[in-house]
Amino acid sequence: MNENYNILSDIEFRDRYGQRSYLIQDISNDFIRALIRNRATFSVRSPNLTDDARKIEQLIEEQGYSCRIYTENRSAAMTGSLFSGIASVVGVASAIGIAAHNLATYDPDFEIGKNLIDKKINVTYKK
Template sequence: MNRFTYQQIEAGEHLDLIRDKKSFEVVLLEGHLSDAVQLIERHIESRDMSCRIYTSKRVATATIGLLDAGLGIAALAGIAIHNIATYNPDWEICRYLVDKKIEVTYMK
Protein backbone atom coordinates (compact mmCIF):
# COMPACT_ATOMS: atom_id res chain seq x y z
CA MET A 1 0.00 0.00 0.00
CA ASN A 2 1.26 3.48 -0.81
CA ARG A 3 2.24 5.58 2.21
CA PHE A 4 2.33 9.34 2.58
CA THR A 5 3.08 11.87 5.29
CA TYR A 6 0.92 14.90 6.01
CA GLN A 7 3.39 17.11 4.15
CA GLN A 8 3.03 14.95 1.04
CA ILE A 9 -0.77 15.11 1.31
CA GLU A 10 -0.57 18.91 1.57
CA ALA A 11 1.56 18.89 -1.58
CA GLY A 12 -1.07 16.80 -3.40
CA GLU A 13 1.11 13.73 -3.96
CA HIS A 14 -1.91 11.47 -3.35
CA LEU A 15 -4.15 12.99 -6.03
CA ASP A 16 -3.12 10.50 -8.73
CA LEU A 17 -4.14 7.64 -6.43
CA ILE A 18 -7.58 9.15 -5.88
CA ARG A 19 -7.96 9.64 -9.62
CA ASP A 20 -6.85 6.04 -10.25
CA LYS A 21 -9.04 4.74 -7.39
CA LYS A 22 -6.16 3.19 -5.46
CA SER A 23 -6.06 2.86 -1.69
CA PHE A 24 -3.34 4.49 0.41
CA GLU A 25 -2.25 5.29 3.95
CA VAL A 26 -1.12 8.49 5.65
CA VAL A 27 1.30 8.08 8.55
CA LEU A 28 3.17 10.27 11.04
CA LEU A 29 0.18 12.56 11.54
CA GLU A 30 1.28 14.13 14.83
CA GLY A 31 -1.26 16.92 15.34
CA HIS A 32 -2.51 16.83 11.73
CA LEU A 33 -4.91 13.87 11.71
CA SER A 34 -8.11 15.94 11.38
CA ASP A 35 -6.54 18.28 8.84
CA ALA A 36 -5.43 15.35 6.68
CA VAL A 37 -8.88 13.75 6.82
CA GLN A 38 -10.57 17.00 5.80
CA LEU A 39 -8.13 17.57 2.95
CA ILE A 40 -8.55 14.06 1.56
CA GLU A 41 -12.34 14.23 1.96
CA ARG A 42 -12.38 17.49 -0.02
CA HIS A 43 -10.26 15.93 -2.80
CA ILE A 44 -12.52 12.87 -3.02
CA GLU A 45 -15.72 14.93 -3.08
CA SER A 46 -14.28 17.28 -5.72
CA ARG A 47 -14.30 14.24 -8.04
CA ASP A 48 -18.02 13.67 -7.35
CA MET A 49 -17.33 10.62 -5.22
CA SER A 50 -18.56 9.91 -1.70
CA CYS A 51 -16.70 8.87 1.41
CA ARG A 52 -17.38 7.54 4.89
CA ILE A 53 -15.11 8.70 7.68
CA TYR A 54 -14.91 6.60 10.82
CA THR A 55 -12.65 5.82 13.74
CA SER A 56 -11.06 2.40 14.16
CA LYS A 57 -12.54 0.23 16.92
CA ARG A 58 -15.54 2.53 17.40
CA VAL A 59 -18.01 -0.34 17.80
CA ALA A 60 -15.87 -2.00 20.46
CA THR A 61 -15.59 1.28 22.35
CA ALA A 62 -19.33 1.87 22.16
CA THR A 63 -20.03 -1.68 23.31
CA ILE A 64 -17.83 -1.19 26.36
CA GLY A 65 -19.80 2.00 26.96
CA LEU A 66 -22.97 -0.09 27.32
CA LEU A 67 -21.80 -0.76 30.85
CA ASP A 68 -21.80 2.98 31.56
CA ALA A 69 -25.43 4.06 32.08
CA GLY A 70 -26.63 3.60 28.53
CA LEU A 71 -24.06 5.86 26.89
CA GLY A 72 -22.97 2.94 24.73
CA ILE A 73 -26.49 2.58 23.35
CA ALA A 74 -26.46 6.19 22.23
CA ALA A 75 -23.03 5.71 20.65
CA LEU A 76 -24.15 2.57 18.80
CA ALA A 77 -27.26 4.39 17.56
CA GLY A 78 -25.07 7.21 16.29
CA ILE A 79 -22.83 4.75 14.46
CA ALA A 80 -25.86 3.10 12.84
CA ILE A 81 -27.27 6.46 11.72
CA HIS A 82 -23.89 7.46 10.29
CA ASN A 83 -23.61 4.17 8.38
CA ILE A 84 -27.06 4.64 6.87
CA ALA A 85 -26.32 8.25 5.93
CA THR A 86 -23.10 7.23 4.20
CA TYR A 87 -24.40 4.01 2.67
CA ASN A 88 -22.31 2.51 -0.14
CA PRO A 89 -19.50 5.10 -0.25
CA ASP A 90 -16.87 5.17 -2.97
CA TRP A 91 -14.15 5.58 -0.33
CA GLU A 92 -13.69 4.87 3.36
CA ILE A 93 -11.34 6.93 5.50
CA CYS A 94 -10.41 5.17 8.74
CA ARG A 95 -8.79 7.15 11.53
CA TYR A 96 -6.42 5.32 13.87
CA LEU A 97 -6.15 7.68 16.83
CA VAL A 98 -3.56 5.72 18.79
CA ASP A 99 -1.31 5.06 15.78
CA LYS A 100 -1.80 8.61 14.45
CA LYS A 101 -2.51 7.42 10.92
CA ILE A 102 -5.36 7.10 8.46
CA GLU A 103 -6.18 4.50 5.82
CA VAL A 104 -8.00 5.60 2.69
CA THR A 105 -9.64 2.64 0.95
CA TYR A 106 -11.42 2.59 -2.41
CA MET A 107 -14.55 0.47 -1.93
CA LYS A 108 -16.17 -0.06 -5.32
Protein backbone atom coordinates in the same frame (compact mmCIF):
# COMPACT_ATOMS: atom_id res chain seq x y z
CA MET B 1 7.92 12.43 -5.24
CA ASN B 2 10.27 13.07 -8.14
CA GLU B 3 8.65 10.63 -10.53
CA ASN B 4 6.10 11.73 -13.08
CA TYR B 5 3.23 9.61 -11.78
CA ASN B 6 0.71 11.18 -14.17
CA ILE B 7 1.99 9.16 -17.16
CA LEU B 8 1.25 5.76 -15.60
CA SER B 9 -1.87 3.71 -16.31
CA ASP B 10 -4.32 3.12 -13.43
CA ILE B 11 -2.96 -0.37 -12.83
CA GLU B 12 0.70 0.72 -12.99
CA PHE B 13 -0.05 3.61 -10.64
CA ARG B 14 -1.82 1.38 -8.09
CA ASP B 15 0.98 -1.21 -8.26
CA ARG B 16 3.63 1.45 -7.64
CA TYR B 17 1.90 3.77 -5.16
CA GLY B 18 -1.13 1.96 -3.71
CA GLN B 19 -1.17 -0.03 -0.47
CA ARG B 20 1.51 2.27 1.01
CA SER B 21 1.76 4.62 3.93
CA TYR B 22 2.89 8.23 3.44
CA LEU B 23 3.76 11.07 5.78
CA ILE B 24 1.29 13.90 5.18
CA GLN B 25 4.08 16.48 5.02
CA ASP B 26 5.89 14.48 2.29
CA ILE B 27 3.04 14.39 -0.24
CA SER B 28 1.23 17.13 -2.13
CA ASN B 29 -2.48 17.60 -2.72
CA ASP B 30 -1.79 16.80 -6.38
CA PHE B 31 -0.32 13.43 -5.40
CA ILE B 32 -3.31 12.70 -3.14
CA ARG B 33 -5.60 13.62 -6.06
CA ALA B 34 -3.65 11.16 -8.25
CA LEU B 35 -4.07 8.41 -5.62
CA ILE B 36 -7.82 9.11 -5.60
CA ARG B 37 -8.15 9.42 -9.38
CA ASN B 38 -6.42 6.05 -9.77
CA ARG B 39 -8.66 4.51 -7.09
CA ALA B 40 -5.72 3.54 -4.89
CA THR B 41 -5.96 2.36 -1.30
CA PHE B 42 -3.38 4.16 0.86
CA SER B 43 -2.52 5.40 4.35
CA VAL B 44 -1.33 8.77 5.56
CA ARG B 45 0.46 9.35 8.87
CA SER B 46 -0.68 12.63 10.36
CA PRO B 47 -0.32 14.57 13.60
CA ASN B 48 -3.73 16.18 12.92
CA LEU B 49 -6.12 13.39 11.96
CA THR B 50 -9.33 15.43 11.93
CA ASP B 51 -8.12 18.26 9.69
CA ASP B 52 -6.19 15.99 7.33
CA ALA B 53 -9.11 13.52 7.05
CA ARG B 54 -11.35 16.48 6.18
CA LYS B 55 -8.83 17.63 3.57
CA ILE B 56 -8.75 14.15 1.99
CA GLU B 57 -12.56 14.06 2.07
CA GLN B 58 -12.66 17.35 0.11
CA LEU B 59 -10.13 16.04 -2.42
CA ILE B 60 -12.25 12.89 -2.91
CA GLU B 61 -15.53 14.77 -3.29
CA GLU B 62 -14.09 17.35 -5.70
CA GLN B 63 -13.40 14.44 -8.08
CA GLY B 64 -17.03 13.32 -7.93
CA TYR B 65 -16.55 10.37 -5.57
CA SER B 66 -18.49 9.72 -2.37
CA CYS B 67 -16.83 8.88 0.94
CA ARG B 68 -17.46 8.07 4.57
CA ILE B 69 -15.22 9.18 7.43
CA TYR B 70 -15.23 7.04 10.54
CA THR B 71 -13.05 6.39 13.58
CA GLU B 72 -11.46 2.95 13.45
CA ASN B 73 -11.85 0.66 16.48
CA ARG B 74 -14.76 2.74 17.76
CA SER B 75 -17.17 -0.21 17.65
CA ALA B 76 -14.93 -2.33 19.87
CA ALA B 77 -14.62 0.44 22.45
CA MET B 78 -18.35 1.06 22.30
CA THR B 79 -19.11 -2.63 22.86
CA GLY B 80 -17.04 -2.61 26.04
CA SER B 81 -18.92 0.41 27.33
CA LEU B 82 -22.29 -1.32 26.87
CA PHE B 83 -21.68 -3.37 30.01
CA SER B 84 -20.67 -0.63 32.44
CA GLY B 85 -23.40 1.48 34.08
CA ILE B 86 -23.75 5.07 32.81
CA ALA B 87 -21.29 4.34 30.03
CA SER B 88 -23.87 1.92 28.63
CA VAL B 89 -26.21 4.87 27.95
CA VAL B 90 -23.41 6.65 26.12
CA GLY B 91 -22.56 3.41 24.29
CA VAL B 92 -26.13 2.95 23.07
CA ALA B 93 -26.36 6.59 21.95
CA SER B 94 -23.05 6.20 20.13
CA ALA B 95 -24.28 3.02 18.42
CA ILE B 96 -27.39 4.85 17.20
CA GLY B 97 -25.25 7.70 15.88
CA ILE B 98 -22.90 5.31 14.06
CA ALA B 99 -25.84 3.45 12.49
CA ALA B 100 -27.45 6.71 11.31
CA HIS B 101 -24.15 7.90 9.84
CA ASN B 102 -23.61 4.59 8.03
CA LEU B 103 -27.07 4.81 6.48
CA ALA B 104 -26.48 8.41 5.37
CA THR B 105 -23.24 7.41 3.63
CA TYR B 106 -24.38 4.02 2.32
CA ASP B 107 -22.15 2.41 -0.31
CA PRO B 108 -19.41 5.08 -0.59
CA ASP B 109 -16.66 4.96 -3.20
CA PHE B 110 -14.01 5.53 -0.50
CA GLU B 111 -13.84 5.01 3.25
CA ILE B 112 -11.60 7.23 5.34
CA GLY B 113 -10.69 5.55 8.61
CA LYS B 114 -9.06 7.63 11.35
CA ASN B 115 -6.84 5.38 13.47
CA LEU B 116 -6.32 7.30 16.71
CA ILE B 117 -3.80 4.79 18.09
CA ASP B 118 -1.44 4.75 15.08
CA LYS B 119 -2.08 8.43 14.14
CA LYS B 120 -2.91 7.24 10.66
CA ILE B 121 -5.64 7.90 8.11
CA ASN B 122 -6.51 4.80 6.08
CA VAL B 123 -8.16 5.55 2.74
CA THR B 124 -9.79 2.51 1.14
CA TYR B 125 -11.33 2.34 -2.33
CA LYS B 126 -14.46 0.21 -1.93
CA LYS B 127 -15.88 -0.42 -5.41
